[in-house]
Amino acid sequence: MLYHLLSELSEQYQMFNLFNYITFRVGGAVMTSMLIAFIFGPKLIDVLRSKQGKGQPIRLDGPEGHIIAKAGTPTMGGLLILVSLVVSTLLWGDLTNPFLWVVMLVTVGFGAIGYADDYLKVSTQNPQGLNSKIKLILEFLIAAAAVYVCVQSTPAADGYHTGLAFPFLKDFTLNLGIFFIPFGCIVIVGASNAVNLTDGLDGLAIVPVMIAAASFSAIAYLVGNSVYSSYLGIPYVPGTAEIVIVLGALLGAGLGFLWYNAPPAMVFMGDTGSLALGGALGSAAVAVKHEIVLAIIGGLFVLEAVSVIVQVASFKLTGKRVFRMAPIHHHFEKKGWAEPTIVIRFWIIAVILALIGLSTLKLR
Template sequence: MFIYLTEYLTTFYSGFNVLSSLTFRAIISFLTSFFLALLIGPFIISRLKTQAIRQVIRSDGPKSHCIKNGTPTMGGIIILISIIAPILIWSNPFNLYVFLVIYILISYGFVGFIDDYLKVKDTNNQGLLPRWKYIFQSVIALTLCSIMCLVGKDTFATDLVLPFFKNIVPQSGVLYLLLAYFVIVGTSNAVNLTDGLDGLVIMPIVFISAGFALVAWVTSNVQYSEYLNIPYIKHAKELVIVCTTITGSGLGFLWFNTYPAQIFMGDVGSLALGGALGTISILLRQEFLLLIMGGVFVLETLSVILQVLFFKLRGHRIFKMAPIHHHYELKGYPEPRIIIRFWIITLILVFIGLATLKAR
């Protein structure tokens, strides 16, 4: 909304133009979300403790996690507030791209809230039945895809951008809607699976959203997009604000979520953040870039799939426990070591992903 105030002030003094520049808004949105998370964090943690909103540790998990039993959960509320409020202030909320990301954040956050609430209420780690969670996620994702198709004149496109093969742009036609659906739902669940150690998932979110902020910036610039041979998307510049806000909010939440965590984000945070990343990648036509930068999420998801398949087909497990971060825990790796190494891997993958933007 601030952008409209700036336009009004500019009529009195042209120097106010700097306040509406993309660079200024990106920096100030990052700082706003970061400090807002720091500001509301202690209050929300205190309220969650008072209301006995505490994490229920899975009974079959690593024994070292027993000391985490009772840690407040639903910390994703901190994340969502510190993302959505700055977005509404510093971006153009009437931009379709911004609207779609906020829609996913709120709707997936609500599904996660129900899941977390049921876990706390029933004092077990089951929560919302998987089939119902998947149904809700699917309906929300398909609704978004329908909006893209019906409303977004330059949002909906069926061309696929392939890393390392810039001159090959296959057209997926109506199947693109199916791809968009799987990217949103798949990323949301992949992030949810990865959220198992203190701070493990939030820092990759920070790295990837920062990477997408850069991608959104060059995508919305005619000269840069032409030089990099990527699709020019005029209104994608507002996604820069969205991405920097997610980055700032993630770092602010990490202040409380770092080992040993004072609060867990819960499904209200992980489902929303994963869905938002998937949505941003679709809007920027960079679904395969997300696959590269989010390699840790892919690894965690594959470890669960392989564990289940091997157990059903061969009767034994290939990992001590899935997702794979638990496997390393049971092998004796200290939790902070696993967390930091996964962060390092993600940072490297983000740089690799960004390097593919120039690859032809």
């Protein structure tokens, strides 16, 4: 909105030319979303606490000890992230850009599914929430629409719009054809649910999400610039640089939310936040043609999801559990690790994986 109003004044007033630069606007998006989260966070937490009563229901089979002390903590804090992200993006983004809308609408759509899930959990005091099959169907429908728009908005030369790029390989893409749409859906839905599984300790999910968002901001900026993408030998997709605005708003909103989610958490993001944030990362990766790199940068989320898959498969096939509890962060809780120890060490892993993922941009 500000972009459309003020960039047109750049011909008369040179100072408004700043709004034509993505780097300036992403700074504005970060600060705006962060301030919104800081200012409205306490009020939202008070409202959630008064409406929810007992707060998020605690799993009876969960880790003993400190988890009991968290009973009564309100959930749905992801609303703070979503409101901050949407308002900031609308203010600073180019609203004619299809990739911006893809990432933002996937984020909001998945957030709405998460909200319904959280609402059922709180209102019935049942950890099960929304039926898992219904959740997946809705997620795949939203993801399919998003991938379709990405395909239509990407240059179709040599089947590039349905191509899969590989890290460490220069100027090579595997054309998946019609199968790119289901592949893209799996990436988006998988990323969303992987972040959801990671969200189990105070601050555990939000910081790795911010690290991944910052990494993909850099990737989106480079992919959307013909000079940089040609120099690095990475896919060039015109228009994807605008995704940086959404991811910048996510980063700022995440910082604001972390202020209230830092141990001991005043609020949980809930599925409202975790499904939305994972969807944002997944849709951004599909748009910039770096789906495999997402598995590297978001390797922590992959590890959490794989630990659940391995645990379930092992128990069904052999009747034995590989981990003391899944997702894997609960395994370390069961081993006696303190919550801050687990969280900070997982943050360190997320930083290392992000650096490895970003290195693929040059090592080709």
